[in-house]
Amino acid sequence: MNASDPACLDAHKRPQGAAHVSLLVVGAGAAGAAAAVAAAKLGIDAQLIDEHPVPGELMALDVPLHFGQRMARSSSNARSMEHILETSAELAEAYELGIDVQLGVCAWGVFPATPACAASPLLVGLADAGRSWYVSCDRLIVASGARDLCIGFPGWEKPGVMGAQAALQLMRRYDAFTGSRMLILGGGALAVEVLEAARQKGVTVAAVVDVETPPEADESAARIRETGVPHYPGHLIEAAHGGLAVESAVIVGLDEACRPRAGSELTLGCDTIVLAIGTVPNIELLDTLDVRLDFEPSRGGWIPRCAPDGATSMPSVYAAGDCAGLGAAAAEEGRCAAHAAGTSLGRTGPRTPRAARAHTADASVPRARTWMRAQLAVSGLDVPVCQCEEVSRRELIGLRPPRYLGTCEAHSRARDLRALGADGPLNQDQVKRLTRAGMGPCQGRRCREQIQILLEAVGDAKPGTIPLARYRPPVRPLPMAVLAADEEAAALRDHWVAWFNISTQWLAHWEPKPVPLPAPGQTPLVGESE
Numbered sequence: 248m249n250a251s252d253p254a255c256l257d258a259h260k261r262p263q264g265a266a267h268v269s270l271l272v273v274g275a276g277a278a279g280a281a282a283a284v285a286a287a288k289l290g291i292d293a294q295l296i297d298e299h300p301v302p303g304e305l306m307a308l309d310v311p312l313h314f315g316q317r318m319a320r321s322s323s324n325a326r327s328m329e330h331i332l333e334t335s336a337e338l339a340e341a342y343e344l345g346i347d348v349q350l351g352v353c354a355w356g357v358f359p360a361t362p363a364c365a366a367s368p369l370l371v372g373l374a375d376a377g378r379s380w381y382v383s384c385d386r387l388i389v390a391s392g393a394r395d396l397c398i399g400f401p402g403w404e405k406p407g408v409m410g411a412q413a414a415l416q417l418m419r420r421y422d423a424f425t426g427s428r429m430l431i432l433g434g435g436a437l438a439v440e441v442l443e444a445a446r447q448k449g450v451t452v453a454a455v456v457d458v459e460t461p462p463e464a465d466e467s468a469a470r471i472r473e474t475g476v477p478h479y480p481g482h483l484i485e486a487a488h489g490g491l492a493v494e495s496a497v498i499v500g501l502d503e504a505c506r507p508r509a510g511s512e513l514t515l516g517c518d519t520i521v522l523a524i525g526t527v528p529n530i531e532l533l534d535t536l537d538v539r540l541d542f543e544p545s546r547g548g549w550i551p552r553c554a555p556d557g558a559t560s561m562p563s564v565y566a567a568g569d570c571a572g573l574g575a576a577a578a579e580e581g582r583c584a585a586h587a588a589g590t591s592l593g594r595t596g597p598r599t600p601r602a603a604r605a606h607t608a609d610a611s612v613p614r615a616r617t618w619m620r621a622q623l624a625v626s627g628l629d630v631p632v633c634q635c636e637e638v639s640r641r642e643l644i645g646l647r648p649p650r651y652l653g654t655c656e657a658h659s660r661a662r663d664l665r666a667l668g669a670d671g672p673l674n675q676d677q678v679k680r681l682t683r684a685g686m687g688p689c690q691g692r693r694c695r696e697q698i699q700i701l702l703e704a705v706g707d708a709k710p711g712t713i714p715l716a717r718y719r720p721p722v723r724p725l726p727m728a729v730l731a732a733d734e735e736a737a738a739l740r741d742h743w744v745a746w747f748n749i750s751t752q753w754l755a756h757w758e759p760k761p762v763p764l765p766a767p768g769q770t771p772l773v774g775e776s777e
């Protein structure tokens with residue numbers, strides 16, 4: 248490919264008016280804010296963006312977190328913006344240093360310089376509630392944190408069921424949580440964090456329910472006992488009940504093999520059920536960039552392979568904080584990444600912070616597997632796994648086409664996971680295309696990991712052997728009005744599929760298609776090469 252490539256975004260075909268910054272930091276949590284502050288102190292022209300506060304319409308779609316309709320109507324107003332600033336000392340420092348901080352702005356895609364895209368070297372798609380635009384940058388630090396890991400149960404699609412990260416954001420960052428009686432599912436520090444936030448906000452906690460039975464000396468269990476909130480270790484939620492929303496939950500005791508104990512069912516009144524089973528690193532932007540990923544169960548699952556300074560396998564792109572693996576010192580990683588980016592830009596400070604890669608093991612991955620095993624034993628297969636596309640566990644593992652297509656043809660019924668596995672290694676993307684699971688507006692944020700865990704459980708595969716479904720830009724659902732307003736130049740409109748760099752799924756339409764060779768003795772079908 249060269250400058251005459253018709254698909255190439257040369258200087259004349261760049262998105263109109265893309266501003267340029269030396270460093271863009273995505274995510275203004277502990278890691279991102281520390282990175283932006285460190286970069287500013289090195290004299291680097293940095294921009295720091297964060298998608299919170301998100302518009303109410305997106306929250307209603309459970310984007311970017313599983314909010315479960317428990318947000319007040321005021322959640323995205325100016326008060327939320329103020330509250331977000333008040334609750335983050337790092338952000339306040341970033342403002343004081345004069346850093347260009349943009350809240351309520353999401354990064355929906357990153358496009359590296361490729362033969363088809365003359366970004367310099369990176370072009371980032373940004374959007375707020377009303378418009379979308381691009382910024383180009385020399386270096387990018389992704390500090391996008393973590394999101395909730397959900398394992399479903401009968402009734403988990405009802406309003407009132409939500410993730411722990413979403414509950415913490417609504418209670419602490421937005422001051423806009425509307426539940427009044429909460430049941431917490433999960434264990435460890437995450438469950439305790441939700442419990443403490445709820446008590447501070449005056450929310451009654453009905454109980455904490457945990458599949459595992461922690462040892463007597465366990466710190467989190469001791470903290471739960473201290474609060475006097477009923478604690479049910481060795482229990483599982485059997486179902487959530489209610490009319491339009493959650494009104495109660497039935498929990499059940501488990502034996503050593505995670506099977507339900509007859510007669511141990513208990514009904515608890517609650518309007519909110521918080522999934523505090525675990526979190527997963529937010530790798531979506533990194534994945535769309537084709538950054539090298541590794542499966543690290545003690546760090547939350549799939550994470551970018553990083554050098555000690557946060558450099559990923561993609562030149563000019565760094566990762567810091569929870570998105571680079573759970574359990575690390577986020578702020579220290581942010582500062583390291585900023586110094587590494589600064590050094591690569593020819594800026595060095597008086598003291599380069601030491602590389603921060605030490606971490607404490609995170610229990611999210613093993614805990615989620617235990618929850619799934621118990622759920623399969625207690626609630627079986629007729630439970631929604633993908634809420635957006637209404638796909639049940641049974642339909643997923645039976646590779647059933649979407650219900651709205653009508654009757655399932657015999658050849659589809661004959662297909663199952665075992666048959667697919669016989670063709671080659673199982674792949675979640677293939678399952679997604681056959682069933683639509685993960686294709687809805689929440690973009691798989693509620694089901695991606697649980698589908699992987701379910702496939703591994705049913706296919707008897709080792710953890711991490713089935714890759715997650717790939718992420719694609721835009722990694723946030725953008726209203727058509729936002730995208731439509733971003734009118735592209737005529738020259739840019741040509742060959743846009745190549746610009747999006749979906750090389751594994753597209754054949755360039757301006758190039759001749761390869762014609763498959765017919766098998767010996769076979770007559771090619773008309774249009775077979777299309």
Ligand SMILES: Cc1cc2nc3c(=O)[nH]c(=O)nc-3n(C[C@H](O)[C@H](O)[C@H](O)COP(=O)(O)OP(=O)(O)OC[C@H]3O[C@@H](n4cnc5c(N)ncnc54)[C@H](O)[C@@H]3O)c2cc1C
Pocket residue numbers: 273274275276277278279280296297298299352353354355390391392393436437438440529532567568569570574575576577722
């Ligand atoms: C229960 C619990 C207890 C903990 N206790 C401690 C402790 O005592 N001490 C300690 O050091 N750590 C502790 N941690 C860990 C600490 O909270 C996290 O490691 C830290 O907050 C992670 O910071 P981060 O910047 O990586 O992510 P976050 O703080 O989650 O920030 C990520 C930000 O990125 C934004 N973002 C994501 N994607 C996009 C996008 N596409 N566009 C724009 N913005 C985006 C999000 O809105 C978010 O604000 C604890 C964690 C838990 C769960």
